Amino acid sequence: MLTLYYYPGACSLAPHIILEEGGFEFELNAVDLYQKTTESGGDFLAINPKGCVPVLAWEDGTVLTEVGAILQYLGDQVPEKGLVPEAGTMDRYRLQETLSYLSSEIHKLFGALYHPEIPDQYKEETKKTILSRLAYLSGQLGDRDYLMGETYTVADAYLFALLGFTTHFGIEIAADSPLLTYMGRVANRRAVVNALRKEGLIE
Ligand SMILES: N[C@@H](CCC(=O)N[C@@H](CS)C(=O)NCC(=O)O)C(=O)O
Known part of the structure; x- marks a missing residue:
């Protein structure tokens, strides 16, 4: 188990x-x-x-x-289940590209927001950087259902978890961003x- x-x-x-x-x-x-x-x-x-x-x-x-x-x-x-493209394919490297971006360019930025000693001004700048990186992903999403295209993959579970952090820290995603509809779509999955x-x- x-x-x-x-x-x-x-x-x-x-x-x-x-x-x-x-x-x-x-x-x-x-x-x-x-x-x-x-x-x-x-x-x-x-x-x-x-x-x-x-x-x-x-x-x-x-x-x-x-x-x-x-x-x-x-x-x-x-x-x-099709949650990852087959290893060795270009689609798999595209997934890894996105997972790396989520990890190093977005996920790790949230760490600073938890630290009480880090000045508020730094935290505000960090929130702006997070929003600009999410805007990039919003472009990648475009009018597709999921981050990698029409198929739901593990990258969607990761992005969904990170979008939950934005709610926690009051980081406001623009009302017209496709990320908001996307978040609702992922949230409705049974899993x-x-x-x-x-x-x-x-x-
Ligand atoms: N590079 C790690 C980062 C994991 C990470 O930052 N986990 C956070 C929660 S989201 C944590 O456990 N933080 C506790 C700590 O840093 O002491 C990964 O991708 O798994």
Whole structure:
């Protein structure tokens, strides 16, 4: 059985959604990110010395970290679901291109917004940068249903989790942005509803 170490509403929501989407058998273990302990009473740093969720863990002690790697691993296990393009194809590199952008150019910027010591002016500039990078993705989305085209992929689960951060920090996406309709479209997927419920984020 797989275990996902997660924190409610954090980036670990992305692999959680894909575990639901792919019909995997898995259990959840919540992490206290401040104390670095797990809900089952374990030392989280012994599981992931990087101290971050998500972690995907196997019963034999194998662990996989990093959102982009976990998402692609999960997608590859259920090729019939079409959650990742086949390895080695140009479409797969396009997916990796997008996952890298989400990780390094958007996800990591949110870190500063959590830190009480970081000055407000820096935080405001960071929010503007996040909005400009989301605007780029809004262009990539255009009038398509999903980030990579007409097919829902693991990149959509990642972007959905990051869009949840914007709501949390009051970063306002323009009312006419296709990202808002997109967010609603992804939120309506059964797997997304299940994951949000299990994390206690919706009723
Ligand atoms: N590079 C990592 C980043 C993961 C990350 O930033 N996780 C955050 C939650 S969204 C976290 O666990 N932060 C706790 C900490 O930094 O102490 C990945 O892509 O998985």
